[in-house]
Amino acid sequence: MPYNHQEIEKKWQAQWEADSAFSADASKKSKKGNLYILDMFPYPSGAGLHVGHPEGYTATDITARKRRMEGFNVLHPMGWDAFGLPAENYAIKMGGHPRDITRKNIDNFRRQIKSFGFSYDWDREISTCEPEYYKWTQWLFLLLWKNDLAYRAKAPVNWCPTDNTVLANEQVVDGKCERCGTLVVQKELEQWFFRITKYADRLLAGLDKLDWPERIKAMQRNWIGKSEGVEIDFDIIDDKKEEVIRVFTTRPDTLMGVSYIVLAPEHPLLDELVTEEHQMDLVNYRDQARKKSELERTQLEKDKAGIFTGAYAHHPLTGELVPIWVSDYVLTTYGTGAVMGVPAHDERDYAFAKKYDLPIKWVIASPDQDDRVADAAYTDMGILVNSGQFDGLTSTDAKQKVADALEGEEKGRRVTFYRIRDWLVSRQRYWGAPIPAIWCEDCGVQPVDPKNLPVILPDDVDFKPTGQSPLVGSKSFHEVNCPKCGNAARRESDTMDTFVDSSWYFLRYTDPTNSEVFADEASIKAWCPVDLYVGGAEHAVLHLLYSRFVCYALKDLGYLEFDEPFVALRNQGLILGPDGEKMSKSKGNVVNPDEIVSEYGADTLRLYEMFMGPLEDAKPWDTKGVVGVRRFLDKVWMARERLADSVDPAIDKAVAKCVKRVGDDTDAMKFNTAIAEMMKCANVFAAAEAIPREAYMTFVRTMAPYAPHLAEELWSEVSGAKSVFDHGWPVADESLLKDSIVAVAVQVNGKLRATIDISPELGADEARARAEATENVAKHLEGKEVKKVVYVAGRVINFIVV
RNA sequence: GGGCUGGUGGCGGAAUGGUAUACGCAGGGGACUUAAAAUCCCCGGGCUGAAAGGCCGUGUGGGUUCGAAUCCCACCCAGCCCACCA
Numbered sequence: 001m002p003y004n005h006q007e008i009e010k011k012w013q014a015q016w017e018a019d020s021a022f023s024a025d026a027s028k029k030s031k032k033g034n035l036y037i038l039d040m041f042p043y044p045s046g047a048g049l050h051v052g053h054p055e056g057y058t059a060t061d062i063t064a065r066k067r068r069m070e071g072f073n074v075l076h077p078m079g080w081d082a083f084g085l086p087a088e089n090y091a092i093k094m095g096g097h098p099r100d101i102t103r104k105n106i107d108n109f110r111r112q113i114k115s116f117g118f119s120y121d122w123d124r125e126i127s128t129c130e131p132e133y134y135k136w137t138q139w140l141f142l143l144l145w146k147n148d149l150a151y152r153a154k155a156p157v158n159w160c161p162t163d164n165t166v167l168a169n170e171q172v173v174d175g176k177c178e179r180c181g182t183l184v185v186q187k188e189l190e191q192w193f194f195r196i197t198k199y200a201d202r203l204l205a206g207l208d209k210l211d212w213p214e215r216i217k218a219m220q221r222n223w224i225g226k227s228e229g230v231e232i233d234f235d236i237i238d239d240k241k242e243e244v245i246r247v248f249t250t251r252p253d254t255l256m257g258v259s260y261i262v263l264a265p266e267h268p269l270l271d272e273l274v275t276e277e278h279q280m281d282l283v284n285y286r287d288q289a290r291k292k293s294e295l296e297r298t299q300l301e302k303d304k305a306g307i308f309t310g311a312y313a314h315h316p317l318t319g320e321l322v323p324i325w326v327s328d329y330v331l332t333t334y335g336t337g338a339v340m341g342v343p344a345h346d347e348r349d350y351a352f353a354k355k356y357d358l359p360i361k362w363v364i365a366s367p368d369q370d371d372r373v374a375d376a377a378y379t380d381m382g383i384l385v386n387s388g389q390f391d392g393l394t395s396t397d398a399k400q401k402v403a404d405a406l407e408g409e410e411k412g413r414r415v416t417f418y419r420i421r422d423w424l425v426s427r428q429r430y431w432g433a434p435i436p437a438i439w440c441e442d443c444g445v446q447p448v449d450p451k452n453l454p455v456i457l458p459d460d461v462d463f464k465p466t467g468q469s470p471l472v473g474s475k476s477f478h479e480v481n482c483p484k485c486g487n488a489a490r491r492e493s494d495t496m497d498t499f500v501d502s503s504w505y506f507l508r509y510t511d512p513t514n515s516e517v518f519a520d521e522a523s524i525k526a527w528c529p530v531d532l533y534v535g536g537a538e539h540a541v542l543h544l545l546y547s548r549f550v551c552y553a554l555k556d557l558g559y560l561e562f563d564e565p566f567v568a569l570r571n572q573g574l575i576l577g578p579d580g581e582k583m584s585k586s587k588g589n590v591v592n593p594d595e596i597v598s599e600y601g602a603d604t605l606r607l608y609e610m611f612m613g614p615l616e617d618a619k620p621w622d623t624k625g626v627v628g629v630r631r632f633l634d635k636v637w638m639a640r641e642r643l644a645d646s647v648d649p650a651i652d653k654a655v656a657k658c659v660k661r662v663g664d665d666t667d668a669m670k671f672n673t674a675i676a677e678m679m680k681c682a683n684v685f686a687a688a689e690a691i692p693r694e695a696y697m698t699f700v701r702t703m704a705p706y707a708p709h710l711a712e713e714l715w716s717e718v719s720g721a722k723s724v725f726d727h728g729w730p731v732a733d734e735s736l737l738k739d740s741i742v743a744v745a746v747q748v749n750g751k752l753r754a755t756i757d758i759s760p761e762l763g764a765d766e767a768r769a770r771a772e773a774t775e776n777v778a779k780h781l782e783g784k785e786v787k788k789v790v791y792v793a794g795r796v797i798n799f800i801v802v
Numbered sequence: 803g804g805g806c807u808g809g810u811g812g813c814g815g816a817a818u819g820g821u822a823u824a825c826g827c828a829g830g831g832g833a834c835u836u837a838a839a840a841u842c843c844c845c846g847g848g849c850u851g852a853a854a855g856g857c858c859g860u861g862u863g864g865g866u867u868c869g870a871a872u873c874c875c876a877c878c879c880a881g882c883c884c885a886c887c888a
Contacts (some may be wrong), residue, residue, distance in 0.1 A: 676825035745821040
């Protein structure tokens, strides 16, 4: 008979809640110490949870439950990343207030998450949109501001015309708004920034010590984009002025191959140096370039077009004349906005030179002479040629020698550039934490006194985005005095990027109700940093990089004793629809976890999601497969009817092996193979007429982190004791793990010819004799000379014959 | 174009130098049943053979090794990420 999952799961969820079974208490004595196991908190969308959410949550829940059984004190909290555009857009479209919509969504998310039986400490639940929380987001802003890590500046920024707000670089994907897909336009606006670039080098170096997926580390390295090279000054030939064009290159070894210089269309020196004859060309070209959207610039990647300015510069070492060109393949936002054109050894320069018939000078020869093709740039390292004093050097040596020469002449210097930009944190939207600043006509922009936090998000506003923050229209919000001179002033009306909210939330969980500090020092010390963090790979750069930055800053400012917030990180893979495609409403392949829980139970859903395949892989959903794990649970359930005070060494052995394997695999987060092992054990139970009670109860404890409801029910029914989680993680009986007889493969010249059942302790000679005695092996050895015999005890014996 | 990850039965996957395909799904056969469902047991890489067995087999081609899905080299394909970054 199948078990009644609805009744059992409801019963134990209520029991856990009544017992506060999972409350984390740092003051509690624990023999193993404290662990912080964290899920990336969800954005509570209107659609509710999808099956992807419980995948990561189950992985951490299994880990947390097992660690508790082992005697660790575990902090395992859940909360809500509750500010953000979707709720606000929904409110604009459908009416209502983003707060009400968000709270309703949170209620639904909480109900769903509780239905899965996760062992969260609900007393620590946080929500970033509540004033008790965002007070400290604002405090963080003030702290960074006070320490010159937050500042206001005018800069070219990304503007989304649909959402009517600026976006961080990280939120622009393929030139489009990450949220709504609208083409982003560049605007010159004054905005608030966090000085993340100050930490570029440390954020890069810190990656090395992290237990994170290589992929994620590579993406962060890529995003930080460190490149070491040389800045080179080219003197402009101009009687009137002493100006230089500064270029940046990572390949100073190609300096002798320069045949022109290219400036970005926005380069500040352009107006001065363009000759009269080329002035109109420049005006037209700039006009054209400005009209191109980011997307067009990307799509036209291969089309290198530009114009000649009529001006020339001196080569810094040879003094040779070098023409100065303009093209938008050079970006203002990287390096110096000017590059030296070396067509022979750079693909872009090559394309440009071909188009405008500029000289192509080969200065690097491939060490592999034949490799050099004349109809393409040679971009690898090599040996210098046609380079005067540098001839014969390798690229690596030449880089140093050229840099030395330039530094000697004061024509250049070694520099490091980063691709990462400062983090733009202000948004012209309503549903976010107000930036705690006050504008005074006399004193300029002033920080709000921390005593007056939180700056409450007002209700008397119209949410419709107009390009200005909706807060601009709020009267109550703006009746404020300057904190410095006391005169009437107005509040900053921008709100913060929601990534600021989520950049520190894991600290708040350690002390979620504190109204004096963002979290008490002792609480942070007790739990942080996070020992295990699990979430989707989509946060590879944004959230994870921002959180790291905030922790580095807080450490420098004396608030934390660690810089890296997440010691170990794992990404759960995407769960695809049954058709193997990414789940989406439009494809109609979305699986609703509520239906699985109601039809098969939470334990089945948990087990199935872990059984599908390795945690980090993308895996298609198969409802038929769900039935398979439910059958397994029913087998375990039914086995309780055949318990006996009997002895069965075979079953004891199967259980001991299961305990060992499940323990090891759970620690390695190989949940799929752990479950396969439990299934094997259940099959042994199913085939047995009587099952030793002791062995069965050990199995139930082993299964408990995976299927906690069923385990609790079986434990209380069979043992009469209260919670299976109070009884510790079972220890495998080592003596049962060793097999006295094993099947050893017998090979002749590497081909399997037989297997023999022998003791793994058996000596090589005896094993050989046993192997030779088997009929098939004898047949293959007949008439052959045995050159060598390889024996690996307990595994394989291989005869090498001729 | 660059980087990363991967390619194993009909399907999800297991095995990280030692019997390839554990476990599950789907399929076939049997037991129980008036019957069906449920449940339980057995069989499932290909070719060949009555069987025992033999040959082939982890994307392709080579290499290292007594022995390779696993390590090395080259290539093909797929997915993800980045991409005019000088």
